[in-house]
Structures are given as structure tokens and as C-alpha cells.
Amino acid sequence: MAYIMVDIESDGPIPGDYSMISFGAVLVDEQLNKTFYGKCKPISNKFIPEALAVSGFTREETMEFDDAATVMKSFANWISRVAQDRPIFISDNNGFDWMFICWYFHHFTGSNPFGFSSQNLGSLYKGVVLDTFQNFKHLRKTKHTHNPVDDARGNAEALLTLKKEYDLKIKF
Template sequence: MTEKQEIFISVDIEAAGPIPPDFSMLSIGACRADDVEGVGFYRELKPINDRFDPDALKVTGFDLEILRRDGVEPEQAMAQFSTWISEITGSEGRPVFVGFNAPFDWSFVNYYFHHFLGANPFGIGALDVKALYMGATGCAWRETRSSMFPVAKQAPEQRHNALGDARYQARLFRHVLSLTQP
């Protein structure tokens, strides 16, 4: 049996609070980690309930009323995301979820895939850039903040935009990989 090629996909989400399904995933963005500026994926989703943490909405800048009106139905958004993943991985690739603080983002993506589509194309795990950086450098956990990475900083207008964040964290991931190669 031939092993499928791993295709690293940087994924970021914005949410109305800390945990699914108590809070909604409001947007999702993704890009191939090896093609940061290539075709990305971005959707804003209709909330699945009315709950929100005011601080979370302050950070994201989203208005739940606008998303209720203009957002994509979650089932449709996840089906579109699944199709996009299949298109960029092809039949020979296996998608690997990459995130900066992956446990948070993956928990929402995993819940939404299972709840709305019955399966998560990423499987049961995610690759966390923060933990990888700690392992590659031997630094302390407190030193894994993105501001500590020696890479160009993210443009302010791209912060808390799920696709902008996915592209930035893909750059962070590529930096960490460069540390592990001779």
C-alpha cells in the first residue's frame, strides 16, 4: 500500500466564544502551507445559536445579525470546505490540519464537520505550530507567541480575518520547518 502525500493545510477560524457547540464558528479560512498566496478558502457562517462572548465579538469584529442575514449556512460552508480540501489534495494527497494554537481551531472545525457532514477529512488530529516551535527550538511555552517568531509580521488589516490569519500562520509553520532541516 502506497502512503498518500501529506498536504499541509493552514486553517484558522473566528468564533463567538471558546467552545463548540455552545458558541458558533463565525468564519473559516485556509490555504496550502506550501502555497501561501495561492488559492485560499474563506467563508463567513450563519451562527448556530445566539450565544456569544462580548470579548470574542470585539476581537473578531463580527455582528451576529449581519451573519444571520448574509452568512453561509454551516452545512453548506462545510461541504464547500470539504470540496476545496479534496480539490487541493487530489486523490494522492492526505490533508493535514495545521494551526497556530491548533486545539482551538481544530475543535470547531472537527465539530462542524462531524455535526453537519458526518466526517472530518482531516481525521482525528491536528499539527500545532506552537508546539512544533517549542520542540524545534527548545524554548519555553511562553516564548511560542507569534510575536516571538523571526518572520515578517502580519499586516494589521489581516489580523482576525480567518484567511489572513491562515496565511500568516502558514508562514510561521514554514519557518519552523526550516529550523528542522539541515
């Protein structure tokens, strides 16, 4: 299986009404050097200024980003190139990240290369340490910057640490 760590930034809480502004993906392996970065032009006139501010972009800047359909097709092509086996979507907040990626794939390409399921790094960590009050974020090496590639890389580093330090049975 090919685990692909994903992180997204948006200008609001849900896809369709609001827009995925940018996203990053990292193929989880020892090198963490296969990455994808997409910046999508807004698909809606609605946005929440505070949500957009997290991304570090202005509304004017986002209006110059690439068409979402083009970005999602490029992402699907990247996944097919780097995933030697079935791609597995994983993120630290898959309820949020998955919602946008899945919606954008189906809306703009007609299918989702990840299928119909996703995995949550935070829940995996809680299960490994047998404590639902624990958080994995101390396992990141790359600083959490809200650049989605940096954030996905930091989360991928945490997953690699789980494999090594906790003898997690997982294949990359």
C-alpha cells in the same frame, strides 16, 4: 501530505453552545495562494459580545452569513481539490481551532476530511528551538488581523520559515 493551516473566529468558547463565525485555510506550499474563506451563520442563540467583537462582525451581520452545512461541504470540496495527498490540519492554537472545525465537520457533514488528529504550530516551534518558553509569532510576515485567511497565511509563512531556517524535515 498536504498541510492546511487553519484559523477560526467564534462568538464563544465552545462549538455547539456557541458558533464558529468565520474561518480561513491556506494550503501550505511556496505560493500560499490556495485559500478558503468561510462565514457561517450562527447555530445558537448564545454569544459573548466580546468574543464576537474579535471577528469584526456584528451579530446582525453574522445572521446574514451562509448556512454552516453549506460552508462545511464547500470546505470539504476545497480540501479534496487542493490536497493531492492526505490533508493535515495545523494551526497556531489547535486546541481551539480544531475543536470547532472537527465539531462542525462531524455535525454538518458526518465526517472530517482531516481524520482524528491535528498539529500545533506553536508546539512544533518550541520543539524545533528546544525551548518551551519561545513563541513563533515573530516569523509571520502577514499581519495578524483576525481575518482568518490573513492569520492562517501568516502562520503558514512561519511554518515555511521553520522549514527553511531550521532545516525542518517536512514535505508539502
